[in-house]
Amino acid sequence: xxxxxxxxxxxxxxxxxxxxxxxxxxxxxxxxxxxxxxxxxxxxxxxxxxxxxxxxxxxxxxxxxxxxxxxxxxxxxxxxxxxxxxxxxxxxxxxxxxxxxxxxxxxxxxxxxxxxxxxxxxxxxxxxxxxxxxxxxxxxxxxxxxxxxxxxxxxxx
Amino acid sequence: xxxxxxxxxxxxxxxxxxxxxxxxxxxxxxxxxxxxxxxxxxxxxxxxxxxxxxxxxxxxxxxxxxxxxxxxxxxxxxxxxxxxxxxxxxxxxxxxxxxxxxxxxxxxxxxxxxxx
Amino acid sequence: xxxxxxxxxxxxxxxxxxxxxxxxxxxxxxxxxxxxxxxxxxxxxxxxxxxxxxxxxxxxxxxxxxxxxxxxxxxxxxxxxxxxxxxxxxxxxxxxxxxxxxxxxxxxxxxxxxxxxxxxxxxxxxxxxxxxxxxxxxxxxxxxxxxxxxxxxxxxxxxxxxxxxxxxxxxxxxxxxxxxxxxxxxxxxxxxxxxxxxxxxxxxxxxxxxxxxxxxxxxxxxxxxxxxxxxxxxxxx
Numbered sequence: 451x452x453x454x455x456x457x458x459x460x461x462x463x464x465x466x467x468x469x470x471x472x473x474x475x476x477x478x479x480x481x482x483x484x485x486x487x488x489x490x491x492x493x494x495x496x497x498x499x500x501x502x503x504x505x506x507x508x509x510x511x512x513x514x515x516x517x518x519x520x521x522x523x524x525x526x527x528x529x530x531x532x533x534x535x536x537x538x539x540x541x542x543x544x545x546x547x548x549x550x551x552x553x554x555x556x557x558x559x560x561x562x563x564x565x566x567x568x569x570x571x572x573x574x575x576x577x578x579x580x581x582x583x584x585x586x587x588x589x590x591x592x593x594x595x596x597x598x599x600x601x602x603x604x605x606x607x
Numbered sequence: 608x609x610x611x612x613x614x615x616x617x618x619x620x621x622x623x624x625x626x627x628x629x630x631x632x633x634x635x636x637x638x639x640x641x642x643x644x645x646x647x648x649x650x651x652x653x654x655x656x657x658x659x660x661x662x663x664x665x666x667x668x669x670x671x672x673x674x675x676x677x678x679x680x681x682x683x684x685x686x687x688x689x690x691x692x693x694x695x696x697x698x699x700x701x702x703x704x705x706x707x708x709x710x711x712x713x714x715x716x717x718x719x720x721x722x723x
Numbered sequence: 724x725x726x727x728x729x730x731x732x733x734x735x736x737x738x739x740x741x742x743x744x745x746x747x748x749x750x751x752x753x754x755x756x757x758x759x760x761x762x763x764x765x766x767x768x769x770x771x772x773x774x775x776x777x778x779x780x781x782x783x784x785x786x787x788x789x790x791x792x793x794x795x796x797x798x799x800x801x802x803x804x805x806x807x808x809x810x811x812x813x814x815x816x817x818x819x820x821x822x823x824x825x826x827x828x829x830x831x832x833x834x835x836x837x838x839x840x841x842x843x844x845x846x847x848x849x850x851x852x853x854x855x856x857x858x859x860x861x862x863x864x865x866x867x868x869x870x871x872x873x874x875x876x877x878x879x880x881x882x883x884x885x886x887x888x889x890x891x892x893x894x895x896x897x898x899x900x901x902x903x904x905x906x907x908x909x910x911x912x913x914x915x916x917x918x919x920x921x922x923x924x925x926x927x928x929x930x931x932x933x934x935x936x937x938x939x940x941x942x943x944x945x946x947x948x949x950x951x952x953x954x955x956x957x958x959x960x
Contacts, residue, residue: 471816485929488928503680512715545625571944
C-alpha cells in the first residue's frame with residue numbers, strides 16, 4: 451500500500467531489509483492457542499483439499515483405481531490416509547467452533563483490567579467447554595483413527 | 608455476490624458435510640451392517656465405496672456430500688489464495704480460478720461417486 | 724543485579740543487523756522503554772526509538788519485545804523473567820529506522836471505515852434536540868472506544884502479514900465501535916465497506932490481536948460481532 455504522507459522517506463536497499471516480519475512465515479508464529487488452531491486449520495484444509503479431491507476421488511476414478519488401492523496398502527499410503535483422517539477430525543471440530551463464533555452463538559464480553567485484560571472469548575463458558583471437548587476428541591482421534599487405518603478390517607458388507 | 612453470502616454458503620456446506628457424514632456412519636450404515644463393524648473398519652474403505660456396496664441408492668446422497676465437500680474445499684482454497692493476492696487484479700484472477708475449479712471439479716466428483 | 728543484555732534489531736536504511744548492549748540496572752521495576760532510553764543516553768545516541776507519553780496512552784512505543792508485540796513503556800522488566808531482552812520493530816510494518824516503523828498505512832485503513840459519527844446533517848443543524856445516550860447503549864461499544872491506535876494488533880495479525888489489502892483489526896474494531904454507537908446512523912455505509920474480502924471476511928480468528936492489545940480492546944471480538952451482524956443482515960448494530 452502506498453503512503454502519501456511518507457513519500458519523503460527515502461529508503462535504499464531491498465524490501466527484505468526494510469520489512470519487519472516474515473510474510474507467509476507469520477502464519478507459523480505461535481503466540482496464543484487460537485493462533486495454533488488457525489495454523490493447523492490452514493495446513494489441514496490444504497492437505498485435505500489435495501488428498502481428498504485430487505488423489506482419493508479424481509485420481510481413483512479417472513486415472514488408476516488399482517494404483518490407488520495398492521498404494522493405500524503400503525506404509526506411506528496408510529500414513530497419508532491416517533493423516534487425512536486426523537486432519538479431518540481437527541478441521542471439522544475447529545471449523546464448527548468458528549461457525550459458532552461467526553454466527554454469534556458463542557460470545558462473552560471483554561474485561562478490561564489493570565492487571566490482566568481478558569478477551570471476550572475467554573470469558574465465554576460455552577467456548578471453554580467446547581475447547582475442552584475439542585481437545586479431548588482431537589486427542590482421541592489422533593490415537594484411534596491411525597489405529598483403525600493400520601489394524602482396522604477392510605469393510606466388506 | 609457479496610463476500611458475506613459466499614461465507615454463509617461456505618459455512619452451510621461445511622455444516623451439511625459434517626451432519627451428513629455423521630448420519631451416514633451412525634444412522635444409515637447401521638441399518639445394513641452392525642455399528643460395531645462400521646466403527647472398527649478402516650474408514651477409508653467404508654466411505655465412499657463401502658457405502659455404495661451396501662446400498663447403491665445411497666450413491667445419490669454420497670454425491671451430494673461430495674459436491675458440498677468439494678465446493679467447500681474450493682472456497683477454502685480461494686480463502687487461502689486471497690491472503691496471498693496483493694492487488695485487486697490478483698483477487699480477480701483468484702475468483703476466476705475458483706469459478707473454473709467449481710465448474711470442472713464438482714461435476715467430475717459427482718460423476719466419480721455415481722460410477723462407483 | 725546482573726547486567727541486562729539487550730539485543731536490538733537495527734536498520735539504517737540500507738542493511739539490518741542485531742546489535743547487543745549490556746546495561747546495568749538497579750531494579751527490575753522499570754520498563755523496557757526506560758532501558759532503551761538509558762542505552763540512548765549512555766551508550767548509543769543513534770538508536771532510534773519512538774515514544775511519547777510513557778504511560779500506555781499514546782500508543783507510540785509499540786515494538787516486538789521477546790517475540791510478542793508490546794508497548795515498551797508498559798512492559799516491565801519484572802514481567803520478563805529473562806536477563807536477555809530481544810527488541811525488534813513491529814512486524815508487518817515498513818521500517819524507517821531501527822525501532823521506528825511507518826504506521827501511516829494503518830491510519831489510511833482506519834480512514835477507509837469512516838471513524839466518525841455519520842448522521843443526518845440537516846437534523847443536527849436545524850434542530851435543538853440533544854442526542855442522548857443511555858448507559859446500556861454506551862456499554863455496547865465503550866470497551867472498543869479504548870483503542871489508542873498503537874498498531875500492535877496490526878503487527879500481530881497473520882493476515883496483515885501477507886494481505887496488504889486487509890483492513891486489519893484496528894480499522895475493523897473502529898468500524899464496530901462507530902457503528903454500534905447509538906448516535907451513529909452509518910452502519911449501512913460501513914457494512915458495504917467491511918462486507919468484502921478486504922474487510923471482516925479475511926479474518927481467520929487467529930485472535931492474536933486481542934492477545935496483544937495493551938488496552939484490552941479485544942479487536943478480534945469486535946470483528947466477530949461485525950461478522951455476526953452481517954450474517955444476520957442486521958439493520959443496526
